[in-house]
């Protein structure tokens with residue numbers, strides 16, 4: 296399948312190592328593995344997840360996604376998500392700004408709502424093309440179910456480590472309630488000519504929701520490690536998912552969990568000549584959940600917030616999960632772009648992430664205090 300398989304990631308390109316977390320050990324309650332997950336979620340906010348048991352579901356999603364992407368553009372445009380902050384359906388290439396100059400992204404994706412997948416054939420948010428609906432029961436729903444299980448388990452472990460009463464985060468992410476949770480297949484075109492490091496295919500961002508379960512086959516994903524201004528590739532490892540924390544978990548935890556900046560640029564070396572596909576399941580809080588630090592439920596979170604600068608603005612944005620998502624999706628569209636200030640209006644917790652040095656030392660202090 297084009298872009299799903301390709302030449303190997305080059306050996307001589309520097310990469311940022313991620314901790315490898317074993318999902319089966321996490322499920323078994325292994326103490327060391329739980330500590331490793333906690334380190335990964337608090338320090339970088341990204342980790343590899345092995346033994347997640349979703350390989351077959353992931354393969355089937357890639358195949359379906361590539362069948363969809365091969366459709367004529369006019370067919371895909373029937374399902375475009377539009378300019379009003381809707382995040383379900385097709386997003387065409389070039390409709391989003393990637394920077395303050397208004398350069399265009401070069402990523403297209405198809406987002407299937409968790410609510411639509413679980414309720415199918417009932418329509419909760421919108422309809423999807425036949426290539427998707429024909430595989431809703433056999434491909435999309437199994438992938439959604441598996442992703443919900445994996446992300447739900449990881450969120451449960453983080454709930455305990457954050458000192459929250461059992462089930463607190465689970466209740467905020469109840470699959471039975473409406474949310475912005477989506478399964479997304481992404482395609483970027485091959486790169487022709489030299490790699491322009493400044494021209495991201497997918498803008499530098501933090502994820503809008505709570506926890507992302509990402510599947511990469513070809514390189515291109517980069518992270519901005521804390522305390523640096525140097526982007527580094529993440530090497531795709533066969534059978535390993537890449538998980539990362541998003542804005543809502545950063546806010547719920549009073550900044551203890553890290554929602555780290557990342558972007559997609561052309562893959563390195565020979566891989567750049569190939570189309571690139573990736574697949575993500577985004578777990579997001581239920582639409583009506585208010586985004587706020589859970590200080591009343593955990594002394595650890597209360598201590599972290601007490602120590603954090605700008606706590607009120609950062610951890611009490613005064614919006615629901617749905618409003619946060621809609622703002623970020625809508626304000627990134629070029630149709631709303633009016634210059635550098637409007638570009639900033641789509642940002643999430645990355646405003647603070649860009650002050651990497653300040654934030655890292657403060658947050659390390661919070662984590663140290665919490666761990667003591």
Ligand SMILES: O=C(O)CCC(=O)C(=O)O
Pocket residue numbers: 479481497502509511515516557558559573574575
């Ligand atoms: O394609 C990737 O590797 C990353 C995608 C991503 O960061 C996103 O869709 O939020």
Ligand SMILES: [Fe+2]
Pocket residue numbers: 500501502557
């Ligand atoms: Fe992302």
